[in-house]
Structure formats: structure tokens, C-alpha cells
Amino acid sequence: MRAVKRCVKCKINKKFSEFSKHRRSKDGLASWCKECVIECCRKWRKLNSEKTKEYGSKQRRLHSEKLSEQNRKWRKENPEKVREISKRYRDANKEKIKELNKSSEGGIKKWRKENPEKVREYSRRRRAQKVAVEENYSEADENYTRQLFQNCCYNCGSTEKLCIDHSNPLSKGFALTRKNAVLLCWECNGSKHDKMPAEFYSPAKLKKLEKILGITRKR
Numbered sequence: 387m388r389a390v391k392r393c394v395k396c397k398i399n400k401k402f403s404e405f406s407k408h409r410r411s412k413d414g415l416a417s418w419c420k421e422c423v424i425e426c427c428r429k430w431r432k433l434n435s436e437k438t439k440e441y442g443s444k445q446r447r448l449h450s451e452k453l454s455e456q457n458r459k460w461r462k463e464n465p466e467k468v469r470e471i472s473k474r475y476r477d478a479n480k481e482k483i484k485e486l487n488k489s490s491e492g493g494i495k496k497w498r499k500e501n502p503e504k505v506r507e508y509s510r511r512r513r514a515q516k517v518a519v520e521e522n523y524s525e526a527d528e529n530y531t532r533q534l535f536q537n538c539c540y541n542c543g544s545t546e547k548l549c550i551d552h553s554n555p556l557s558k559g560f561a562l563t564r565k566n567a568v569l570l571c572w573e574c575n576g577s578k579h580d581k582m583p584a585e586f587y588s589p590a591k592l593k594k595l596e597k598i599l600g601i602t603r604k605r
């Protein structure tokens with residue numbers, strides 16, 4: 387008896403030992419040689435792992451996009467349910483939220499009280515970020531402006547509740563610089579709001595202001 391068998395796949399005659407056992411076949415051996423089986427498995431795995439990976443990540447991405455889209459849509463269509471859910475959450479976690487607020491609020495309040503200059507600087511920066519303006523107006527710059535205007539509101543002369551005003555307003559994209567900073571009282575600052583200096587001051591006052599700030603106009 388010749389101890390060889392022809393592999394159905396590679397058509398090579400190989401020793402019995404080169405075939406895996408296969409109980410249900412006539413000779414008790416697999417029809418493909420071990421080598422062909424291994425090769426075939428390798429190819430299949432490679433093909434399928436790439437496929438599964440690609441398919442899986444694509445599906446996951448699509449799925450999560452769909453989910454968040456659905457979530458957004460649902461939240462938009464069900465505002466009272468959203469409110470109810472968040473209210474339920476707040477009610478269920480009252481103590482936790484209270485505790486959290488107390489600890490962070492207390493710390494923040496204390497810090498704000500101790501660092502008024504920094505608070506002003508941060509809030510200016512925050513406003514500047516909103517309109518995408520880069521501001522590097524420092525505490526030293528603020529002191530410069532206060533001295534430049536002799537600690538008086540440039541508009542009304544008040545010496546109380548003074549603040550730094552963006553002469554050309556931040557909302558129109560002007561950053562705070564030494565040449566764009568005017569000392570105003572809260573009231574005047576409020577009524578100036580986001581007007582351009584020419585819209586707020588009289589021509590004479592505007593001219594004087596430009597002189598103080600060292601602005602030279604091209605004529």
C-alpha cells in the first residue's frame with residue numbers, strides 16, 4: 387500500500403502524514419493537504435479581518451452619528467421632556483448638586499474677591515474670544531490707562547465705579563490695546579455700549595480723546 391494521497395487543492399501527491407485526519411472521509415484523511423488548509427485559512431482570515439474591521443468601524447461611526455442626530459432631533463422636538471428629565475435628575479441628586487455647588491462656588495467667590503484684576507482680565511479675554519479677537523491687555527496696561535485719564539471717567543468726569551472701555555468696540559472686532567482703552571464710569575460705559583467713538587462723543591471730545599490716546603488720523 388502506497389502511503390501517499392493526491393491533494394485535491396494543489397494536486398500534489400503527498401504522504402498521509404501531510405494530511406489532517408478526517409473521520410467522515412473514506413480513508414480517514416482530509417482531501418486537502420495540511421499546507422493547503424493552512425494557506426486557505428490564512429487568506430480567509432486576512433480577507434475577513436480587514437472586511438470586518440472596515441465594516442465594523444464604518445457601522446459604528448454611522449451608528450453613533452445617527453444616534454446623536456436622533457438625540458438632537460428628539461431633544462428639539464421634546465423640550466418639555468428634556469426639562470422633565472433634567473428636573474428628575476436634579477431632584478434625585480439634590481444633595482450631591484448642592485454640595486458640589488457649595489464647594490466650587492465658595493472657592494470661586496473667594497478667589498474672585500481676592501483677585502479683582504484677574505477677574506476683569508479674564509472676563510475681557512472671554513469676551514474677546516467670543517468675537518475671535520486676540521487681546522493681551524495686561525494689568526500694567528490697565529494702570530497705564532487709569533493714569534492716562536487721571537482716574538476720571540473721560541465722558542462725565544466721575545471718579546467712581548470706573549472701568550476700561552473698548553473705545554472701538556469689541557463686538558465690531560477691535561481688541562483692547564493702550565490706544566483703544568478709555569476709562570469710563572459704569573454708567574457712561576453702559577450708555578456707550580458698542581457704539582463707535584464717533585457715534586458717542588461730540589466731535590470736540592473725540593478729537594481730544596484721540597490726542598490723549600496718541601491716535602493720529604490720516605487726512
Ligand SMILES: [Zn+2]
Binds near residue numbers: 394395396397418419
Ligand atoms: Zn495541497
Ligand SMILES: [Zn+2]
Binds near residue numbers: 540
Ligand atoms: Zn461717566
